Amino acid sequence: MSWHNHIGNHIFKAVVAMLTVFLFSFSTCKYSFKDAAPIPVEVKTFRVNYFENKAPYVNTQLSPQLTERLKQKIINTTRLRQSNTDDAHYDISGYVSQYNTSTISIAGNNASGNRLTVGFHLVFRNTLDEKKNFETDISRSFDFSGNLSLSQAEAQLNDEIIRNLVDEIFNKIFANW
Secondary structure, rough: OOOHHHHHHHHHHHHHHHHHHHHHHHHHOOOOOOOOOOOOOOHHHHEOOOEEEEOOOOOOOOHHHHHHHHHHHHHHOOOOOOOOOOOOEEEEEEEEEEEEEEEEEEEEEEEEEEEEEEEEEEEEEEEHHHHHHHEEEEEEEEEEEOOOHHHHHHHHHHHHHHHHHHHHHHHHHHHOO
């Protein structure tokens, strides 16, 4: 290969690389859950009942935050209006069913890693189509350092726990997985 062809080959590759970067910088990939599984047109309202905490260990912050964050996610990502009446088209309830820790790794005689497992029992009622009613259990685990107390781990993990559970509940209701 001549020196001239070698330089030309590098210039060609550089131009292709720059064009690729240019094209991708102007393209956007937008993904949204806005009515991910199309909500039937006749469905207009939803109600999220207060989620009780029935786990043997009760994190006092979990239930109220979970309830409010799910309401906000539905308001912000669907066209549905919130209702507090029994005739809401989508009636969502449930409870925290599990909240416990376990040791996942040991160093010497001490726990070096722990896992917090949070379970939720979801009850969904579609007042316009009873065939769409369901109940399901959701469980998520969150690992934390064995150097942390449970209250320290809860403080660190709280937002992640709430976000994960809210997303999972939302997806069970609004997406056809």
